[in-house]
Amino acid sequence: MDDMYRDYILDHYKNPRNFGELEGATHTYHDSNPLCGDEMTMQLRIGDGSVEDVHFTGKGCAISQASASILTEEVKGKTLDEVKAIDRDHVLANLGIPISPARIKCALLGLKTLKGAAWGLTAWPGEEVKTR
Amino acid sequence: MAVTVKTPTVKASPLDVGRIRKDFPILAQTVRGKPLVYLDNAATSQKPRQVIDAMTRVFEEHNANIHRGVYEFSERTTAAFEEARAKVARFINAPSEREVIFVRNATEGLNLVAYAWGRDNIKRGDRIVTTVLEHHSDFVPWQQLAAEVGAEVAVVDIDDDGRLRRDQLSAELRKGVKLLAITHTSNGLGTVNPVKQIATEARAAGATVLVDVAQAVPHTPVDVQDLGADFVAFSGHKMLAPPGSGGLWGRADILEKMRPFLYGGDMISRVTVKLTEWNELPWKFEAGTSSYVDAIALGAAVDYLTDVGVAKIHAHELSLVAYLLPRLQEIGGVTVYGPKDLESRVGVVSFNIEGIHPHDVATIFDREGVCVRAGHHCNQPLMTRLGVPATTRASMYLYNTTDEMDALVNAIHAAKKVFGV
Numbered sequence: 001m002d003d004m005y006r007d008y009i010l011d012h013y014k015n016p017r018n019f020g021e022l023e024g025a026t027h028t029y030h031d032s033n034p035l036c037g038d039e040m041t042m043q044l045r046i047g048d049g050s051v052e053d054v055h056f057t058g059k060g061c062a063i064s065q066a067s068a069s070i071l072t073e074e075v076k077g078k079t080l081d082e083v084k085a086i087d088r089d090h091v092l093a094n095l096g097i098p099i100s101p102a103r104i105k106c107a108l109l110g111l112k113t114l115k116g117a118a119w120g121l122t123a124w125p126g127e128e129v130k131t132r
Numbered sequence: 133m134a135v136t137v138k139t140p141t142v143k144a145s146p147l148d149v150g151r152i153r154k155d156f157p158i159l160a161q162t163v164r165g166k167p168l169v170y171l172d173n174a175a176t177s178q179k180p181r182q183v184i185d186a187m188t189r190v191f192e193e194h195n196a197n198i199h200r201g202v203y204e205f206s207e208r209t210t211a212a213f214e215e216a217r218a219k220v221a222r223f224i225n226a227p228s229e230r231e232v233i234f235v236r237n238a239t240e241g242l243n244l245v246a247y248a249w250g251r252d253n254i255k256r257g258d259r260i261v262t263t264v265l266e267h268h269s270d271f272v273p274w275q276q277l278a279a280e281v282g283a284e285v286a287v288v289d290i291d292d293d294g295r296l297r298r299d300q301l302s303a304e305l306r307k308g309v310k311l312l313a314i315t316h317t318s319n320g321l322g323t324v325n326p327v328k329q330i331a332t333e334a335r336a337a338g339a340t341v342l343v344d345v346a347q348a349v350p351h352t353p354v355d356v357q358d359l360g361a362d363f364v365a366f367s368g369h370k371m372l373a374p375p376g377s378g379g380l381w382g383r384a385d386i387l388e389k390m391r392p393f394l395y396g397g398d399m400i401s402r403v404t405v406k407l408t409e410w411n412e413l414p415w416k417f418e419a420g421t422s423s424y425v426d427a428i429a430l431g432a433a434v435d436y437l438t439d440v441g442v443a444k445i446h447a448h449e450l451s452l453v454a455y456l457l458p459r460l461q462e463i464g465g466v467t468v469y470g471p472k473d474l475e476s477r478v479g480v481v482s483f484n485i486e487g488i489h490p491h492d493v494a495t496i497f498d499r500e501g502v503c504v505r506a507g508h509h510c511n512q513p514l515m516t517r518l519g520v521p522a523t524t525r526a527s528m529y530l531y532n533t534t535d536e537m538d539a540l541v542n543a544i545h546a547a548k549k550v551f552g553v
Binding site: 002004005010034035036037038039059060061062063100103106 | 488489490491492495496506507508512515520521522550551552
């Protein structure tokens with residue numbers, strides 16, 4: 001049995017839950033991990049302070065995609081405050097696999113994108129685009 | 133993508149790899165109980181005992197700052213440092229040691245040119261011609277310089293085999309060109325560009341020619357006079373020397389006219405409170421205490437490479453590519469990027485496995501003891517051109533074996549098994 005590429009990780013990777021465009025999204029955030037070329041967009045439909053629905057789209061490695069897929073299953077129905085309170089340790093524990101330092105960014109891309117959406121950000125603080 | 137390999141000109145490896153491997157202590161290591169299979173040489177090479185010993189000798193026997201002390205140890209270290217410069221000059225056939233500047237790496241050498249030459253010579257409306265094969269270190273400095281001064285950057289494309297579009301390059305040169313910044317050998321695909329022909333054409337069009345030889349000097353003989361370049365830059369750590377060593381070579385007449393890059397100690401001849409006069413070449417460009425131990429070790433690496441023979445190393449790498457490419461072709465779902473033959477290339481093979489992201493590939497390879505690079509290889513414009521976010525890259529050097537090519541192929545099967553593809 002593989003420690004990292006467990007069946008449920010590969011299942012989430014190959015059959016991502018809540019994948020695709022979300023109709024009537026109220027909160028949308030896009031982010032990427034340039035090192036890997038991972039791309040992710042997280043969309044929330046918030047009604048009455050709670051997550052009525054959540055979808056993501058993206059492409060990338062099994063870890064980033066599975067992590068985002070697992071996260072979307074978890075946040076549906078939660079209040080916006082509960083979503084904002086989810087932290088990295090929680091996400092890593094939920095993934096349930098050993099993540100090497102080089103892959104932490106992959107594992108947390110879904111969380112970063114979710115938080116960007118939940119907080120209504122247009123850019124992650126400190127990462128405003130600095131091109132000329 | 134079909135892989136057809138032309139093998140008639142390739143002979144068996146001319147190297148005694150078993151003997152060479154004994155010189156590299158790290159190659160005896162195991163990774164997770166498996167023999168280390170190090171195939172990330174385009175990122176950095178491993179170091180032979182001779183290079184490690186050269187560094188230790190300085191520290192244990194005569195360490196002192198160079199160009200300063202009037203005592204024996206300083207003189208010995210200075211002599212070793214300048215001897216290393218002479219070795220590097222001979223290795224790339226520089227006409228004079230004065231033209232060889234020690235830098236930390238190719239990136240620093242390229243930035244030195246961008247700052248100390250580019251900002252005085254590239255003006256508004258000038259054109260810089262470069263290629264989609266460039267490493268970011270030979271791309272971003274020109275892009276930023278152009279944005280600063282209002283110059284234009286033209287980026288020459290490749291064909292589907294990863295070969296430079298010579299027709300497009302010629303057309304861009306004809307439109308006018310102040311600087312041609314071109315890589316000799318692609319770190320992403322292994323393509324070797326016909327730099328000598330291109331440099332002739334570019335100089336006829338009025339260009340100053342800068343060649344990034346970071347992936348060339350370790351793997352193929354490079355003669356700067358034969359190339360017809362004005363500047364070349366390379367990193368020591370990709371050619372058996374430690375990180376922190378590298379070289380910039382430039383034509384003396386150009387270097388003489390350039391302003392310094394960094395100001396400080398050692399690069400001056402006289403300082404008064406009102407003005408400063410610069411030191412002569414090459415020290416004008418070596419401000420502060422150089423990484424002299426790294427430079428001395430680069431000299432030892434050059435000795436090692438000279439003893440083995442760089443042309444033989446190239447032939448050895450081609451024998452590995454000839455072995456590997458058809459085996460990759462047999463594996464379903466594997467796409468190879470870049471040249472599919474042995475013409476004008478080095479031992480860099482970039483590929484993807486359908487349905488598996490390169491980072492997952494590299495993670496699974498790691499557990500098989502196989503070290504490869506997965507990502508964009510500091511080649512994002514190239515990845516965009518290939519239409520992929522990233523690739524997996526195996527890059528070979530003098531100590532790699534056909535057994536290691538088999539280990540790579542087995543690792544691909546292991547990855548496919550994990551992912552069920």
